[in-house]
Amino acid sequence: MKNRSLVSLLSLAAVCAACVIPCVASASATLTPGVLAVGSDMTLPPHTYLDHGKPAGFDPEFVTKVASYINAAPKFVDTRFANLILGLTGDRYDIVASALYVTPERTKVVDFVPYFMTGGSLMVSSSSTLKPKTVADLCGKKVGSIKGAAWIKFINNVSDKACVAAGKPAVQVHEYDTSAETAQAVLSGALDAQYEDVSISGMIVERSGGRLQISSVGPLDPVVCGLAMKKGNTELKAEIELAIAQMKKKGEYQSLLKKYHLAEPTDEAIAKATGVTQ
Structure with a gap:
């Protein structure tokens, strides 16, 4: 009886061992296979x-x-x-x-x-007299961005070097949940400009019906x-x-x-x- 039980256990162990290999080999690289x-x-x-x-x-x-x-x-x-x-x-x-x-x-x-x-672009209201070519033109101004964007660090670095170091007020960065909300803030006058990806800014300007325009030249900070x-x-x-x-x-x-x-x-x-x- 003991020998039979031992044989059964060994057989079960062999089956389990055999199952482990294919399970590992077929593991998916994604959270859900396929x-x-x-x-x-x-x-x-x-x-x-x-x-x-x-x-x-x-x-x-x-x-x-x-x-x-x-x-x-x-x-x-x-x-x-x-x-x-x-x-x-x-x-x-x-x-x-x-x-x-x-x-x-x-x-x-x-x-x-x-x-x-x-790269990035600067957008402003078409009716605005402010037409910044670079972030350095925005000392003391309010600039909008989508929340968590990597270019916020770029804006702050330019602000420190071109504005603060020269005795000018810093660029004020305001973050919004979406690019569309940021653009609306520019149109309402709550922001002086918006920093956005070149492709996205082009689309936003096109959809604004002429109310927004890109003031910068070429991609900023590629x-x-x-x-x-x-x-x-x-x-x-x-x-x-x-x-x-x-x-x-x-x-x-x-x-x-x-x-x-x-x-x-x-x-x-x-x-x-x-x-x-x-």
Whole structure:
């Protein structure tokens, strides 16, 4: 009886051991197998927004194509910009795709796959006499920004060097939940200007019916944007990098960038964005 029990236990152990290997090998790189959950602020056209309730813009198009290469169905989770990284680290979604700037500070919290370059613009009311070309022209003025944007640090640095150091009042940064709310504050006179991504500002100006205009020239503080994923998820990162490589080989990557007037990030720009010297 004892021997039979021992044989039974050994057989059960062998079965369990055999089960462990395939379970580990088939573990998904995403939170839900076959699904790529994407955190995105759907208030940032033309990068990402809702068109009749459906995700639209560059990021949804790009991620949908990436997802097709890793055999996953994209599932977009609309999240305000300031909470995107918090939701990622809290396992609400697998990646963030929302024109998220790559910075040395952010690379300490999440991993990035850089996928395009952009920059900033200054917008003002068309009726305003203030037409700032750079942030240095805004000493003592109120500038609006979407909450949690990486360029707030850039604005404050310029303010310290060009304004405060010269004995002028600092640039006053006011943060809003969405870019649309910020633009409304400019139109109402609550703000003197708005700092926004070049593509997004172009869309906002177009939709303002001539009430807003871009006063700056060229992209301010050119930056790299990246798809963000939880730190240490090397499997998902490798899958996404391979998918993008396949997109480039077929010309799909280049076509999407051209469609949205974006540029591919250079190795030098990526090194600067991540804080890794070449």
